[in-house]
Amino acid sequence: MGKMEKMRSDAADEAIAALPGWSRQDEKWMQGNYRFGTFVEAIAFVGKVAEIAEAMNHHPFIGIDYKKVTLRLTTWHAGGLTELDMQSAERFNEVYRTSIPGNG
Template sequence: MEKMPVDAADEAIASLPGWSRQDEKWMQGGYRFPTFMEAIAFVGRVAAIAEEMNHHPFIGIDYKKVTLRLTTWHAGGLTELDMQSARRYNEAFKAPAPGNG
């Protein structure tokens, strides 16, 4: 996948609630949860998606907040794969946790 021009990346990120471009190479999204265990369960869902897509985010866990950072190393910046990953993570955030819905 080819690196996206900055304006195209900005346009794509604008359609992803909770995500922002950090610089030309990175985008970041944040998710808040009612409990620590719900945050950890979400990280498990992120891990499953990342494995399926073979595209892995940097994950930060701060009690009830999860921060994800994305880039595509071999492209030297943001690609459509990062946008697809962010969309999937947003969908996983909206979906009820397994056993809760």
């Protein structure tokens, strides 16, 4: 399957289940939730997410609520979830685990 082909529902569910902090919202969207010790850590994470998104040319919807960051992903051109969404979520989780103080 190519990165931009819509995933089968069961394949998307299986891939999301392997991504800590992520859940499926509906047929088109997945959501990741991240908590931080401070607002500054949350904003630093968002900056790193932006760098990854630019490099991958795949941009999440980002919500910031004090020390909580919510990311939502879909692939518009495919009409739903694709491998690109899963790869993006993996990269965001890696940043959360390794480069934010207190989370690694």
